[in-house]
Amino acid sequence: QVQLQESGPGLVKPSETLSLTCTVSGGSISSYYWSWIRQPPGKGLEWIGCIFHSGSTNYNPSLKSRVTISVDTSKNQFSLRLSSVTAADTAVYYCARQGEGGRSYDYWGQGTLVTVSS
């Protein structure tokens, strides 16, 4: 059974960089697309971007100038960095796997709340 687990600081100061890691267990990261999706408190879902095991990426244009997603296949992990954060970046951040069926997200991490505040 594939499992995803997000890790990283729960509090980030404004203007600093948010960094999260997603560890994949129960399966290899060396296939599929791996994504980051976020959800501000009480709001809907926003796709941040994705990475293939080869390292190719796609980002949401609304965040592209601030986002970097990377993969470490040796650790079965992929990571998110979001720079110059503001309060608007406060959200629950999910990592997810784009599965074989219809490019949908079949496995998700439990989510981690990141609050941007001084």
Next chain:
Amino acid sequence: DIQMTQSPSSVSASVGDRVTITCRASQGISSWLAWYQQKPGKAPKLLIYAASSLQSGVPSRFSGSGSGTDFTLTISSLQPEDFATYYCQQANSFPRTFGPGTKVDIK
């Protein structure tokens, strides 16, 4: 970006009711449409992919239909565990986008 809309934004229903949620894309997305269920404090759960394919382990009372720009999620007989928020998501192109959600609550 492809914009996704959902209707209604909320629906009050009783156990046993048939519930239908509609999702519309701002441009054609063929059958690249998924439906998710989310309960408070939990990650979304995939229900339907490719517009009408039932994800493994999901009860058969859930069904999806549609193609192009108009899609429907139907719960044939609402169960207590189905009270949640439902999201559609287009997978036709980047950036992936989600609908705003439909909350199904108890009447």
